[in-house]
Amino acid sequence: MTRIFTYNIDMNYSSIEEFLRQKGYSHHIMTHLKRTERGIVHNGDWAYSSAALVPGDRLVITLTEDACSENILPAPVPFEIVYEDEDLMIINKPSNTPVHPSVNNYGNTLANGLAWHFAQKKENFVYRCINRLDRDTSGLLIIARHALSAALLSSMVASRNICREYLAVAAGSVPHCGIIDAPIAREAGSAITRCVDFERGERAVTHYKCLSRRDGCSLVRLRLETGRTHQIRVHMKYLGYPLLGDYLYNPDYRIMKRQALHSARLSFDHPVTGIKMDFTAPLPDDMEWIMK
CATH class of the missing domain: 3.30.2350.10 (Pseudouridine synthase)
Known part of the structure; x- marks a missing residue:
């Protein structure tokens, strides 16, 4: 996948890297950008990450990911997509579905289902699950679509900014x-x-x-x-x-x-746009039956 980020600079920065670090770009992502052709474009020209930024500058970052999660076998495991954009997905996971492959679960996990979903669209996909649920716990979880959103969302979990x-x-x-x-x-x-x-x-x-x-x-x-x-x-x-x-x-x-x-509910600010996000999933049938 390819994700393009455009930033209009409104203050001075000693370097592009300083600015991107403040935006949540990790050392790993910075290394990847430096090795990507036109990964960092400053005012229309390819640039080193050491270049300074001044108000009025335009910075375009192109994050490309060609890899796939090699050890995850695509399989038609059912799940519901509640929301999807270029940066993240919200999944409503059924019960009796492990989140990750393990010794006794090779092809029956959410990861297998997502690998299948993207394989049908002929898209590369690296599995990055942000909030994990036990096998038998149903409901909402977050999938990051690329390395930057994964880093930002993981930081939000650590700082308790995801309700x-x-x-x-x-x-x-x-x-x-x-x-x-x-x-x-x-x-x-x-x-x-x-x-x-x-x-x-x-x-x-x-x-x-x-x-x-x-x-x-x-x-x-x-x-x-x-x-x-x-x-x-x-x-x-x-x-x-x-x-x-x-x-x-x-x-x-x-x-x-x-x-x-x-x-049942996830609420947080979108890691890239900052827009407030709020998602709910209704009580599953087995739990609703007990209470009704």
């Missing part, structure tokens, strides 16, 4: 609302499970609000302030209201065959 809200069905009657501020660590002797541990854990904060209750279950809206592994699942168990169907933390499948967790 993530989830819906979950928990066992029991969850209180009206509250904040869970409890550090999470890897459980001793396990490579997978996590637990609340006030001595070894990293700080984890989850805001929750109970939306409705029915037959001993609660529909809960949760907002992540941090992003620890299994954070919602661990925090809800710690609170005393584990998620239905959670094979790690509440292996009771009488009502749900998978953990009742759904990434």
Whole structure:
């Protein structure tokens, strides 16, 4: 793919590289641009990244990517595209779909489905998933379309500038609302499970609000302030209201065959244009059936 960025300069910069660094261009991207024919064009002419910028200058950056994710086999794995532009995609991932290929999942992942999607359009595609969801968690996630948007979005995740809200069905009657501020660590002797541990854990904060209750279950809206592994699942168990169907933390499948967790909303400023973005995904059928 080729993505062209045009910047109209309104102040002095000691170098093009200084300006681009402030725009989020990494060392890797800068190296790539320097090796790209007319990757950096200053007032119509190819330029070194060391050239100075003054008000009124016009800078055109051409970011090209010819590579593909070689180890991802294209396969027709279903998913829904909620939004797509030159910089990012918003995907509504079904449950029972891993995000990345792994030892036991070679061709049934979201990555395989996206590789298939772009192969049908005869477009190169490098898989860059920004916010990861567990296999059985459904809902919204962000895919970066190129290296710059990936760097910018990853920085936004680290600085907590992407708001993530989830819906979950928990066992029991969850209180009206509250904040869970409890550090999470890897459980001793396990490579997978996590637990609340006030001595070894990293700080984890989850805001929750109970939306409705029915037959001993609660529909809960949760907002992540941090992003620890299994954070919602661990925090809800710690609170005393584990998620239905959670094979790690509440292996009771009488009502749900998978953990009742759904990434329902993402809101953030577009990493390139700055436009406010807000996306929602409705409650999936299995979770809605429980509450209705």
